[in-house]
Amino acid sequence: MTEERPYHHGNLRVALLDAAERVLREQGADQLALRDLAREIGVSHAAPRRHFPNRQALLDALAVAGFARLDSTLRTAMAGAGEDFASRVRATMTAYTRFATDNAALLELMYTSKHRPDAKQIAEAAEAPFGLMIELILQGQAECKLQEGDTARIGIVLFATLQGIAALINGKLVPPELLDGLVETAVEQFLRGARPLP
Amino acid sequence: MTEERPYHHGNLRVALLDAAERVLREQGADQLALRDLAREIGVSHAAPRRHFPNRQALLDALAVAGFARLDSTLRTAMAGAGEDFASRVRATMTAYTRFATDNAALLELMYTSKHRPDAKQIAEAAEAPFGLMIELILQGQAECKLQEGDTARIGIVLFATLQGIAALINGKLVPPELLDGLVETAVEQFLRGARPLP
DNA sequence: CCTACTTTGTAGTCCATGACAACATTCTCT
DNA sequence: AGAGAATGTTGTCATGGACTACAAAGTAGG
Structure with missing residues (x-):
């Protein structure tokens, strides 16, 4: 010993x-x-x-790693959802909010603006999962399930909704039991709200 | 002197x-x-x-005060928007994201889960602005501009979207110039995505 | 008023932690 | 083998939160 x-x-x-x-x-x-x-x-x-070199640097490294882990989580979820657009959206949104509520403190680190100089590195790391959202939107637009228009905008709003749901639950302002229902509502509203004009 | x-x-x-x-x-x-x-x-x-009694207690007090200030900001904005449902939604959403980006650190305090025992007090304070959202949704439902159904759910998702947009901007993951456009997209999608089934 | 009690502020202390510097050990490369 | 770079260690400082004992100012009841 x-x-x-x-x-x-x-x-x-x-x-x-x-x-x-x-x-x-x-x-x-x-x-x-x-x-x-x-x-x-x-x-x-x-x-x-x-x-x-200092405490913040370690926290920043955690945040960067967090984005990488989030990205692979989302990609796995999306890959497992088949080709159908709606089911991909649902799978990705569910996976995101699950990750976010399972890793509450990490999420906070990832999104919080405490990063002064290292912001670039973190923003870069965030691009991977962001890009995934964009890909998803592009698929929806290609399949005429989503309206044309500013792809990034639509993706960011979707991302924001998920992030917001997770934040409300992590902050204990909304009870965790509501998670699935909220995600479902968000999915439905997104699919209806962003579909092409008739 | x-x-x-x-x-x-x-x-x-x-x-x-x-x-x-x-x-x-x-x-x-x-x-x-x-x-x-x-x-x-x-x-x-x-x-x-x-x-x-300790540092956290002061931070919690700031958060509680923040919710009160947010509530009055939202109510003022809503009151100034007339009676039309869509314009009320737009005004409220704009006011929320403006408040959130003008008070980034405060918002973080308000939503972050660092509050252990004081959580109750903060959750109570959060109910005021939450309630306002609910009122808004109820109006939309009464005027048949929104689908019937779980009012709270719809309200929370809306709230979450705003909160998420603000968080992405405050976290410098999205440039602030995009704020107005994102809010506009969110408003449109909400009005379309949550309207009654034809 | 004046005395007891409460509230509010002060002085002094302890301890944990981040940051830094000087030094020690190990690794690597030629 | 030897030089220089990495990587760890010891020692130190300053900051800041928490706590205690004490002091001053307010407040009531007699």
Whole structure:
């Protein structure tokens, strides 16, 4: 049981991110202390600084990783929904809100404007899931299920609706039981509200 | 210029809230330190504790006040929009997103789930603007401009869309210039997507 | 009024944490 | 092997929240 602790951890950056993600999930961003992470991992209090110049940098890295994970979640959901446009929309919207409510604190990090200089990196990371929404809208327009027009605008509004539903639930302003019903209403309204003019 | 400083400030609670709101707006919640407020107001570092048992309590009070201010903003906007349903919707939605983007940090406080025990108080405060949305939907339903059905659900989805648009802009994921266009798209989609089935 | 009680502010302290600097160890590459 | 770069450690500082004991000002009841 004599734990060998080599001078170099070997994987500290990843270990920090993993531990940070767990703390974020369990206790929120406010409770996330670099020193706690270091203690838990078994390195000295200043070690994290070699990998993240400051606390915010670690949070930003979490946000960037979050967008990547969100993107792959959405793509998986969409791929599993077949080719039908409506079912793709439904699957994607459901997957998004599920991710958002399962990762409340992470979502907050991802969308919150605390990022001053690193904003570019985060905005870039956000483009992946954003792009997916755009692809979806483009499919709908190609199939004449959605009105032509500013694709990005429609996509952003859809994205915003999902994000808003999740935010209301995460903020405990709306009880979680309502999630599925709200998403369903949002899906229906979107499909009806954005379909081509007759 | 000999500033008379009576032992008792006389209005410290209000002074704290005012100063806090300004700091919140100018520098964000993270930068809000009780000791700074005390210094600025000219009281000792522990004085704020007489009015707010801890930092979070002050932030919660700001959030509650924020909901009240939001409510009155929305009611004013709605009152100024005449009786027509569509124009009321438009006015309210515009006022909401304007408030939300003008008070980004405050909005975050209002919706963020950092409130553990005080959640009840904040949820109560949120009911005022929520109720306004409900009233609006009820009017639309009464005038047969909206489908019958779960009023609250429709209202929450509408609210969520606005909140989401504001969040995307506040988080700098979407440039602010797009605000008006996005709101317009959201209004149109809402009016079309939630209108009665033909 | 004046005395007891309450409210509100002050002074002093403790502790956790982020940031930084100086130094130590290990790795890597030639 | 040796030089320089990475990566960790120890030590230190400043900030800020939380807490306690004390002081001053307000407020009532007698």
